[in-house]
Amino acid sequence: MSALASLMRPERRLPAAYGLVHAIVDATTVSVVFTAIGVHSLTPEAAFRLVVGYDVLAFASQALIGVVADRLRAPRAFALAGVTIAALSLAALPVHAVAAMLLAGLGNALFHVGGGSLSLAIEPGRAAAAGIFVGPGALGLAFGLWVGHRHAAFPFAPFSLAIVAALAVLALVRVPPRPYDALPEGATPRGGVVLAALLLFSIAVRAFVGLAGCHACPKSASLAIGLAVAGFSGKAIGGLVADRVGWISTGAGALLVSAPILAFGTAHLAAMVAGMFLFQMTMPVTLAGLMLLFPRRPAFVFGIACVALVAGALATFSPAIVARTSSAVVLVLVALSAVALLLGLRRFGDRAPAAAPTDPAVHAA
Numbered sequence: 298m299s300a301l302a303s304l305m306r307p308e309r310r311l312p313a314a315y316g317l318v319h320a321i322v323d324a325t326t327v328s329v330v331f332t333a334i335g336v337h338s339l340t341p342e343a344a345f346r347l348v349v350g351y352d353v354l355a356f357a358s359q360a361l362i363g364v365v366a367d368r369l370r371a372p373r374a375f376a377l378a379g380v381t382i383a384a385l386s387l388a389a390l391p392v393h394a395v396a397a398m399l400l401a402g403l404g405n406a407l408f409h410v411g412g413g414s415l416s417l418a419i420e421p422g423r424a425a426a427a428g429i430f431v432g433p434g435a436l437g438l439a440f441g442l443w444v445g446h447r448h449a450a451f452p453f454a455p456f457s458l459a460i461v462a463a464l465a466v467l468a469l470v471r472v473p474p475r476p477y478d479a480l481p482e483g484a485t486p487r488g489g490v491v492l493a494a495l496l497l498f499s500i501a502v503r504a505f506v507g508l509a510g511c512h513a514c515p516k517s518a519s520l521a522i523g524l525a526v527a528g529f530s531g532k533a534i535g536g537l538v539a540d541r542v543g544w545i546s547t548g549a550g551a552l553l554v555s556a557p558i559l560a561f562g563t564a565h566l567a568a569m570v571a572g573m574f575l576f577q578m579t580m581p582v583t584l585a586g587l588m589l590l591f592p593r594r595p596a597f598v599f600g601i602a603c604v605a606l607v608a609g610a611l612a613t614f615s616p617a618i619v620a621r622t623s624s625a626v627v628l629v630l631v632a633l634s635a636v637a638l639l640l641g642l643r644r645f646g647d648r649a650p651a652a653a654p655t656d657p658a659v660h661a662a
Contacts, residue, residue, distance in 0.1 A: 331445020354402030363600030379408025428536030504609030531577030
């Protein structure tokens with residue numbers, strides 16, 4: 298089956314539709330936060346606190362929200378609530394910067410947990426759906442940053458229409474009435490916490506290197522666009538490739554190939570885009586691997602992955618740390634990330650598509 302035909306399978310339509318909404322939500326919430334800095338004439342210190350507050354609320358809260366979402370088993374309701382609250386952040390933007398940030402962060406977190414858990418539950422044992430859902434977020438983030446840094450009149454009308462379109466998509470796209478019923482029975486395997494820590498370390502490194510590793514690159518619009526497209530396509534394609542070729546082969550292999558490119562190719566646009574594409578292919582693999590460890594808790598899985606993501610990203614807020622992120626450091630970190638991914642998934646093998654997630658040997662307590 299071709300990659301295009303695989304992408305059009307019925308079980309892929311839901312993560313693709315929710316992925317579109319993901320791009321809209323990320324673009325909306327990020328643009329609101331960064332526009333608020335200019336609209337309310339915040340000092341650099343206040344602006345820093347606003348951005349850090351958004352990142353912590355939008356990502357670090359997802360593990361706790363995920364616990365609640367798994368208990369309630371209503372992922373679509375969480376996604377709808379997230380888009381609705383994100384819409385309220387538009388109304389709060391001209392009124393109060395912190396209120397707008399809080400609404401943007403909470404809305405983003407709720408949508409991520411709802412949409413992310415559906416993408417993991419819709420096709421258990423595969424990595425493709427997670428990548429298809431998450432990938433468009435890279436485009437939304439890049440667009441939101443571009444809008445937010447203009448600090449000009451905020452384009453309320455286009456974003457309001459986009460939010461309405463997002464709500465329409467969520468209302469129209471069919472969701473299985475009991476999506477958790479498709480998940481395999483089982484419990485976290487022995488040693489699962491250690492394996493999860495290895496996969497989460499790999500995620501944190503990806504976030505850190507993805508932001509700090511390019512600090513020496515010549516800044517340009519072409520680079521920003523190229524990296525956004527690389528992030529989107531790497532994540533969206535990575536899961537499809539991993540399900541066909543093997544999770545370890547794709548994840549660890551892509552990391553090892555990308556390591557020297559990211560470490561020594563900072564002066565070359567094409568090299569950095571290619572390296573980032575390979576680097577981001579690991580995202581759906583780590584998410585799918587975490588689902589093997591917590592097979593009945595997709596919202597929690599997505600939440601803890603986002604906690605690891607923000608942990609790596611927040612480290613780049615330190616100029617001293619970023620300044621010390623040399624080519625050698627990038628090379629070592631990416632290599633360690635590949636080793637962590639390999640060890641985290643080794644128990645399960647290369648997880649070809651034929652390996653059913655309901656295999657009792659995989660989900661034994």
